[in-house]
Amino acid sequence: MSADTNGQPRIGVYVCHCGTNIAATVDVEAVAEYAAGLPGVTVSKTYKYMCSDPGQELIKEDILANQLDRVIVAACSPSLHEATFRRATAAGGINPYYFHMVSIRELDSWVHTDIVEATAKAKDLIRAAIHRVRFHKPLERARVNVNPAVMVVGGGIAGIHAALTLANAGKKVYLVEREPSIGGHMAQFDKTFPTLDCAACILTPKMTEVGQHPNITLWTMAEVDKVDGYVGNYQVTVRHKPRFIIEEACVGCMECIEVCVFRRGKTPDEFNLGLNMRKPVYIPFPQAVPQVVVIDQDACIEFRTGRCKKTCVEVCAERNAIDFTQTETFDTVEVGAIVVATGFKTFDPRRTPSYGYGVYPNVYTAMEIERLVNASGPTEGHVTLRDGRTPETVGIVHCVGSRDVNTNEHCSRVCCMYSLKLAHLVKEKTGAEIYNFYIDIRAPGKGMEEFYNRVAEEGVHFIRGKVADVYPEAGNTGRVVLQAEDTLLGRVRKIPVDMVVLATGLEAQADADEVRRTFNITCGGGGFFMERHPKLAPVSTFTDGIFLAGCCQGPKDIPDTVAQAGAAAAEALALVDKGFVEMEPNTAYVVTEECSGCKTCIPLCPYTAISRVDGKAYINPVLCKGCGTCVAACPSGSIRQNLFEDEEIYEEILGVLANA
Amino acid sequence: MPDKPKVAFYWCASCGGCEEAVVDLAEKILDVVAAVDIVFWPVALDFKKSDVEAMEDGSILASFVNGAIRTTEQEEMALLLRRKSKVLVAFGSCAHLGGIPALANLWDREAIFDTAYRTTASTVNPEGTLPQVSLAHNGDRVHLPGFYNTVRALDQVTEVDYYIPGCAPTPNIIAGAVETLLGGDLPPAGTVLTPDIALCEDCPRLDTKPQELTIERFRRPHEVIADEGTCLLAQGLLCMGPATRSGCGHLCINGNMPCTGCFGPTSKVRDQGAKYLSAIASMLGFEDEAAIDRALDGIPDPVGTFYRYGLAGSLLRRRKMTPVDA
Known part of the structure; x- marks a missing residue:
């Protein structure tokens, strides 16, 4: 018995009907009557909805009227209303951690049908709580100051939007992007569905704003190496890869590219998916932000032989922006919150060989077509085959790497609509006959169905069937035949086309698992990062202060990405703008004089909260999440945990078994 | 006086x-x-x-x-x-x-009698006589203590x-x-009546225990000549020191033998064996079950290791064979 109960505690027990959720399966009156007879119980009542204002008021009044010093509510579950009843307990003037919740809905009425059994179980569970609460101690929530800066990881449209939102709210933002320019996939798109806005036209102003924003520190060619700390006080170490260009000195004149000893590029241009070649010194794309060139170490003669004429250095002259000696550098910054917006990768269609990608030259991915139809792309917007001809027939294969148990089970959400967009654009530019091979057309969202109708009316063909095979047409025509079972006609169609477009799906980034570990967040199916709650906390993660935006959380289109990025920014803002966080007191602590310093606990902490101070273990209460790993492992029992003290747990077990 | x-x-x-x-x-x-x-x-x-x-x-x-x-x-x-x-x-x-003696709680009276009075190689007991609480002897009634x-x-x-x-x-x-x-x-x-802290606290080898100790293989004392200056646990020897009260003057460690846990747990631990199993489990340097099983094969007698002195007083108390009649 804890000291301040003066012997017998004064417990209030409240049994909630939850309408009929509980009361239909548990005889709540009998339960309350039973509890009233147990030692230490001063008040025992039922109420229709304990979580309602009158229900909470009941607790408060009883504490005052009956000098209750412990409160037990048997109702739904702690995740739903523990906080509610703790507040009600505190409103009555006693420490909120003298409250304990018993779940007789999720753990009882919802999972049983027999009233007698369910009622007996409710009694057992409440008896366990009555045993336990005697040992509850008053606990305080600690307040920790929050660093107002925010880091945004990933410079696609999600990261850009989140960074601008935060920066415009006056917060310091570090935007970290691993490529030489921000912009992400969106920068590669030609038009956007369903409005057919020019992607660059709407994106590049935002990119420029990022580059010029006084509150944004933009780090490209940079990756997060390590995250230490905790909500409100993260220390993030960023690794800067060498660009071999002094960013501050480069003015983006691109004269170095002109005079490079390579007359023509010999390296596949990443931005155009290798459809053209670039030089070793290059700028990723004309609107790149920052407008700074980059040197490709693997392609540059100076790096390969050390004997280049270095015409680039000559032409750069007094600006002297080229620095072949650059090496990796590191920066560590303090931030209060982090928005992870690391994006996606497109499915590699080589994994489904039956589509012939990489085998037949005129089988393309949708991303390649985006670049072909783009006026600043490798063909200046002319949709041509690899031999220069203009296609007369084009087949678009939907769901490549999506909705397929052999690759990805998920629907990538954007492929139907971008396929329609590409169908429209290619038809517009070439007049070709276009065949869409689809499973279902998924066109939810504003303006999507209308766009589908529009493209259908433009004369694009739709064949409902999954392409089973792609093979060359007989007679060396250069065309390939798409074979599919048309499930509407109920027969196999074989359609020869000049060009095949594979609508590849969206996948988690190849290094998503590493990133997940760095930020201590979790992955769901397919490697996409897990939100804390799919409906009610869609941009939060299980790690406080780390938020998600964009396709790293799951496939989504640009409007949804921007909306989510805004939400992530708002959540981060709500955290850092408040200035402090309150920590749950369910933390582990070391009883220093009992600790033998055996070090067992130190490597076990998933939050690196434990260190060795003066030969003893020390748990930083701010870092501790209360997982209990160290508590279980401490071989001398010197680590305890608030709300999970051994006495509390043993008593709970004894209580639940007392009638067994 | x-x-x-x-x-x-x-x-x-x-x-x-x-x-x-x-x-x-x-x-x-x-x-x-x-x-x-x-x-x-x-x-x-x-x-x-x-x-x-x-x-x-x-x-x-x-x-x-x-x-x-x-x-x-x-x-x-x-x-x-x-x-x-x-x-x-x-x-x-x-x-x-x-x-x-409490390791006998892994068996019951019948099994112990059977072994001690019938089946061991050195037993000669053609009549199959077992201990009894009362018997006639030379015309008298003899009463003997009962065996729980x-x-x-x-x-x-x-x-x-x-x-x-x-x-x-x-x-x-x-x-x-x-x-x-x-x-x-x-x-x-x-x-x-001993210090209420685990043995590691005053162990002369504590400094040699690595901060991140992962054990891949357990060794029994006869399988290895342990380095005299290094933490025995770090050498794969199952030293009970972290889970055992100090006060003994680490005599076993001084003799280059691992602690076997005879001082029992600290006052905050109800079950020394369970607690130490929990700690040891956290030191295994494997993810896959087969490797863990192989490592645990190095502890052929887990009860005799983790509960060598404490089975009766532990939460386990005994193996349940017959109703616990005390």
């Missing part, structure tokens, strides 16, 4: 080592003898049970009882000494937590005031405990 305080010693299911430990006090025993009257000590002095029965209740200052409780006779003597003593001290691992199914620690039979742990208790622990008891400033009832 007022009477000197009276003390008694008694042994139950034990090996005799605890008695040796008292004698091991060497010249210090003279101080003890000078300070107290030993009124009962079957191993050394010729007092009878009837002498104890004749004493007034509570007239003995302290009775030191070693050994676990396995028979009706031991139980009877424990209860008698409890009644006659102000303070009852559980002396040594067996009285404290059950000790080695379950071995118990002393405090599972009667109330115990203090504990002196160890297999056997070391001289400095005994001397300290006696001094405490005679000093009059008694610690709270239930105290184990």
Whole structure:
């Protein structure tokens, strides 16, 4: 018995009907009557909805009227209303951690049908709580100051939007992007569905704003190496890869590219998916932000032989922006919150060989077509085959790497609509006959169905069937035949086309698992990062202060990405703008004089909260999440945990078994 | 001159080592003898049970009882000494937590009798005679102590005031405990009269224990010549030090042998074996189950390792074979 109960505690027990959720399966009156007879119980009542204002008021009044010093509510579950009843307990003037919740809905009425059994179980569970609460101690929530800066990881449209939102709210933002320019996939798109806005036209102003924003520190060619700390006080170490260009000195004149000893590029241009070649010194794309060139170490003669004429250095002259000696550098910054917006990768269609990608030259991915139809792309917007001809027939294969148990089970959400967009654009530019091979057309969202109708009316063909095979047409025509079972006609169609477009799906980034570990967040199916709650906390993660935006959380289109990025920014803002966080007191602590310093606990902490101070273990209460790993492992029992003290747990077990 | 305080010693299911430990006090025993009257000590002095029965209740200052409780006779003597003593001290691992004899709780009476009186290679018992509590002998009725199914620690039979742990208790622990008891400033009832901290705290090898210790293979003492300067756990030897009370002066470690846990857990641990299993599990450097199983194969006798001295007093108490009839 804890000291301040003066012997017998004064417990209030409240049994909630939850309408009929509980009361239909548990005889709540009998339960309350039973509890009233147990030692230490001063008040025992039922109420229709304990979580309602009158229900909470009941607790408060009883504490005052009956000098209750412990409160037990048997109702739904702690995740739903523990906080509610703790507040009600505190409103009555006693420490909120003298409250304990018993779940007789999720753990009882919802999972049983027999009233007698369910009622007996409710009694057992409440008896366990009555045993336990005697040992509850008053606990305080600690307040920790929050660093107002925010880091945004990933410079696609999600990261850009989140960074601008935060920066415009006056917060310091570090935007970290691993490529030489921000912009992400969106920068590669030609038009956007369903409005057919020019992607660059709407994106590049935002990119420029990022580059010029006084509150944004933009780090490209940079990756997060390590995250230490905790909500409100993260220390993030960023690794800067060498660009071999002094960013501050480069003015983006691109004269170095002109005079490079390579007359023509010999390296596949990443931005155009290798459809053209670039030089070793290059700028990723004309609107790149920052407008700074980059040197490709693997392609540059100076790096390969050390004997280049270095015409680039000559032409750069007094600006002297080229620095072949650059090496990796590191920066560590303090931030209060982090928005992870690391994006996606497109499915590699080589994994489904039956589509012939990489085998037949005129089988393309949708991303390649985006670049072909783009006026600043490798063909200046002319949709041509690899031999220069203009296609007369084009087949678009939907769901490549999506909705397929052999690759990805998920629907990538954007492929139907971008396929329609590409169908429209290619038809517009070439007049070709276009065949869409689809499973279902998924066109939810504003303006999507209308766009589908529009493209259908433009004369694009739709064949409902999954392409089973792609093979060359007989007679060396250069065309390939798409074979599919048309499930509407109920027969196999074989359609020869000049060009095949594979609508590849969206996948988690190849290094998503590493990133997940760095930020201590979790992955769901397919490697996409897990939100804390799919409906009610869609941009939060299980790690406080780390938020998600964009396709790293799951496939989504640009409007949804921007909306989510805004939400992530708002959540981060709500955290850092408040200035402090309150920590749950369910933390582990070391009883220093009992600790033998055996070090067992130190490597076990998933939050690196434990260190060795003066030969003893020390748990930083701010870092501790209360997982209990160290508590279980401490071989001398010197680590305890608030709300999970051994006495509390043993008593709970004894209580639940007392009638067994 | 007022009477000197009276003390008694008694042994139950034990090996005799605890008695040796008292004698091991060497010249210090003279101080003890000078300070107290030993009124009962079957191993050394010729007092009878009837002498104890004749004493007034509570007239003995302290009775030191070693050994676990396995028979009706031991139980009877424990209860008698409890009644006659102000303070009852559980002396040594067996009285404290059950000790080695309590490993018998992995079997039951029938199985133990079967092994001891029938099946061992050295047994010659053509009639199959088993211990009995009552039998006719030369025309008389002979009564013998009954053999319980379950071995118990002393405090599972009667109330115990203090504990002196160890297999056997070391001289400095005994001397300290006696001094405490005679000093009059008694610690709270239930105290184990040793420091309440694990052995690592004063282990001379602690600094060599790596901060991130992962064990890939367990070794038994006979399988390896351990480095004398390095943490034994770091060498794969299952040292119970992290889960065992200190106070022994790390004698085993000094002898380059791992701690086997005879001082029992600290006061905050209810089950030394379970606690240490939990700690050891966290040190295994594997993710896949097969590798973990292979590593655990290096602990062929987990109960005899983790519960060597504490099975009776643990949450497990015994293997459930028959109803626990005590």
